[in-house]
Every structure is written in structure tokens, then in C-alpha cells.
Amino acid sequence: MIYCLYIFDRHCQCVFYTEWNRSPDRSRTEGSSSFSEPPTPYVWPRPLATSTTDPRDARMDNEAKLVYGVVFSLKNMVTKLCHNKDSDGFVSYRTSSYKLHYYGTASGVRFVLLTDPTVPSLRDVLRQIYLHIYLEYVVKNPLFPYDPQQSRPISNDYFGNMLNSYIKGLSCYQS
Amino acid sequence: MAKQYKTLGDEIWKNRVEPMNAELFIFTYGSLVVQLVKDYEDYDQVNQQLDKMGYNIGVRLIEDFLARSGWGRCTDFRETMEVISKIGFKMFLNITPTVTSWASDNKSCSLVLDENPLNDFVELPLDAQQQLWYSNILCGVLRGALEMVQMQVEVKFVSCVLRGDDISEIRVQFVRHLQEEVPINDE
Numbered sequence: 001m002i003y004c005l006y007i008f009d010r011h012c013q014c015v016f017y018t019e020w021n022r023s024p025d026r027s028r029t030e031g032s033s034s035f036s037e038p039p040t041p042y043v044w045p046r047p048l049a050t051s052t053t054d055p056r057d058a059r060m061d062n063e064a065k066l067v068y069g070v071v072f073s074l075k076n077m078v079t080k081l082c083h084n085k086d087s088d089g090f091v092s093y094r095t096s097s098y099k100l101h102y103y104g105t106a107s108g109v110r111f112v113l114l115t116d117p118t119v120p121s122l123r124d125v126l127r128q129i130y131l132h133i134y135l136e137y138v139v140k141n142p143l144f145p146y147d148p149q150q151s152r153p154i155s156n157d158y159f160g161n162m163l164n165s166y167i168k169g170l171s172c173y174q175s
Numbered sequence: 176m177a178k179q180y181k182t183l184g185d186e187i188w189k190n191r192v193e194p195m196n197a198e199l200f201i202f203t204y205g206s207l208v209v210q211l212v213k214d215y216e217d218y219d220q221v222n223q224q225l226d227k228m229g230y231n232i233g234v235r236l237i238e239d240f241l242a243r244s245g246w247g248r249c250t251d252f253r254e255t256m257e258v259i260s261k262i263g264f265k266m267f268l269n270i271t272p273t274v275t276s277w278a279s280d281n282k283s284c285s286l287v288l289d290e291n292p293l294n295d296f297v298e299l300p301l302d303a304q305q306q307l308w309y310s311n312i313l314c315g316v317l318r319g320a321l322e323m324v325q326m327q328v329e330v331k332f333v334s335c336v337l338r339g340d341d342i343s344e345i346r347v348q349f350v351r352h353l354q355e356e357v358p359i360n361d362e
Contacts, residue, residue: 107323131242139238
């Protein structure tokens with residue numbers, strides 16, 4: 001089962017977050033069977049045009065920082081311990097309740113995907129997201145203000161939709 | 176080692192690049208330069224603008240390059256330049272400039288463009304031959320792309336066949352490695 005995806009840019013900022021199969025109250029309690037998936041997943045940071053607020057917004061900032069901190073430290077530790085230059089470095093870690101998959105590019109874009117612990121390596125999935133969705137709908141989008149000195153949240157519906165349908169098409173999406 | 180880059184470059188060019196019409200590309204670039212010359216009426220300004228445009232292209236193009244080539248990090252500047260020539264230029268322009276004239280400290284070198292598609296059909300008027308670097312956009316692209324992978328470089332044309340020189344040569348000077356940003360500690 002896939003829980004959520006974070007995208008961080010080269011300035012260590014979370015520029016995109018979205019979630020699936022994650023109940024709004026953030027606690028996976030027993031009675032969660034009544035929870036039904038909304039048609040469009042929750043996205044953060046919110047596009048400026050929407051004035052609606054979501055109770056989840058307040059917590060996201062902190063959560064994104066925490067996730068980045070964990071990934072950043074682990075990546076550095078793994079790189080220091082491993083002397084093989086050709087290795088992929090930090091790829092994923094697993095706890096009893098979730099698994100974190102990581103993919104980073106040389107240009108400093110970082111993708112983090114949280115899933116349940118039984119899912120096999122999704123590094124390739126993250127690479128596909130970078131290659132076919134991030135590249136096509138963010139980098140090659142002439143309307144996206146791509147300023148290398150500044151963080152810019154991805155508020156591109158098309159990107160979100162493509163990502164959503166790609167993730168939902170994966171065999172491990174809801175199993 | 177060098178051969179391996181070339182094979183990869185050829186392979187990407189054959190299988191992972193959608194070809195586009197070269198004439199359309201060349202004429203579009205040509206009219207762009209002409210328009211800049213009309214707007215600025217000063218060749219130095221035009222050079223600057225081309226460099227700036229190139230920079231903005233480079234910062235995006237690097238993602239396309241990394242994604243399509245699957246290339247990770249280069250170990251040193253020498254390797255970077257080989258990769259740029261054999262894979263980068265090959266992938267986007269179908270040319271492989273020669274990397275040569277290394278400085279003794281391995282921090283600067285020249286890319287000699289044996290052929291340059293941008294130059295096709297181009298003849299510069301006499302006054303422009305003194306000042307305009309017609310393909311200056313390439314310098315900006317290299318600068319922008321390398322900055323995104325934490326390398327600060329200075330890139331400039333030193334000679335160009337359109338100016339009557341024997342060869343077209345781009346000089347690349349490595350300045351420094353940029354530090355990767357770390358999260359701000361806001362405890």
C-alpha cells in the first residue's frame with residue numbers, strides 16, 4: 001500500500017506533497033473502514049488560487065522538515081560509510097509500520113515515498129516519476145517559473161493528475 | 176573509459192532522442208539573434224542576453240540530461256567535460272566537440288567544435304564579426320547546467336569560424352564546487 005510522496009528541491013524545501021490511503025485524522029484507528037478515498041488526493045503546498053484551508057496544512061510544514069531531516073542525515077551517513085563510488089547510496093529503510101523509499105538526482109531533486117513495509121523496492125517507480133512526470137510537466141513546462149535560486153511549490157494540476165493515475169496504476173497501490 | 180562515454184552517447188542519440196527538423200531549429204535561432212541585435216543595437220549586449228537565455232535553458236536542460244542519460248555524479252572535472260562532449264552535446268546537437276588544451280592544474284580546458292549546427296547558413300556582417308559571438312547561447316547553457324550539479328564555471332568563446340577564425344573554441348574554466356544546501360536549523 002502506498003501512503004504518500006514528498007518532493008524536495010535543491011533548497012531543501014518541500015515543493016510537493018500528496019497522499020493516498022492515509023486517513024485525514026492521521027491516526028490509523030480500527031474504525032477506519034468508514035473512511036473513503038476522496039476523488040482528488042490532498043496536495044500540499046496548496047495552490048495560491050484556492051482559498052480553502054485544510055486542518056492538515058498546519059502540520060505539514062513540520063512534518064516535511066522532519067522527513068527531510070531524516071533522509072538528509074541517513075543519506076550522509078550511508079555515503080560516509082560506503083566507499084564504493086558506484087553504489088546507489090541510501091535507497092530505503094523499513095520499520096514495522098512503514099517503509100521509506102528514496103531517490104535523489106545529481107541536480108538535487110529528492111523524491112521520498114512512504115509505503116507499507118511489505119512493498120518491494122520502488123526506486124524504479126521514483127525514477128519513472130522523475131523521468132516521465134516531473135520532467136515532462138514541471139521542468140519542460142514553460143509556464144512554470146523555474147528559478148534556480150528560489151523554491152517554487154509545484155502547483156500544476158496536470159502534474160498532480162498524471163502522478164495520481166500513475167501511482168494508482170501500480171500493483172502495490174492498495175494491496 | 177572515453178569509449179564508454181561515446182557508446183552511451185551514441186546509444187542515447189539513437190534510441191532516446193526524438194529528432195527534430197534541423198533547419199527549423201537553425202532558422203529559429205537565427206531569427207532570435209537577429210531580433211536581439213535589432214532590439215539592443217549593441218553586440219556586447221546581445222552576447223550577454225544570449226548567455227542569459229542559455230543559462231535559463233541550461234538549468235532546465237540538466238534535468239532532461241540526467242533523466243535520459245541516467246548519469247550519476249562525475250568524479251572530477253575531467254570526467255565532467257568528457258561527459259558533456261560525448262553525451263551532452265551528442266544528445267542535444269548530435270555533435271561531439273573535442274576536449275583539449277587542458278591547463279596544467281586540470282581546471283580549464285577547451286571545447287573545439289568541429290561542426291556547429293547553429294552556424295549553418297550563417298554569414299556575419301563585417302561589423303558583427305568584430306564583436307558578436309553568434310553561438311554564445313551555448314556558453315550560458317553549460318554554465319546553467321553545471322551550476323545545477325554544484326559546479327561553478329566560467330564559459331566563453333575564444334574563437335569562432337564565423338569571425339574568420341580557423342576553429343570554433345569554447346574555453347571552460349572551473350571555478351569551484353558549490354556546497355550542497357543543508358536544512359536550516361530552526362529548533
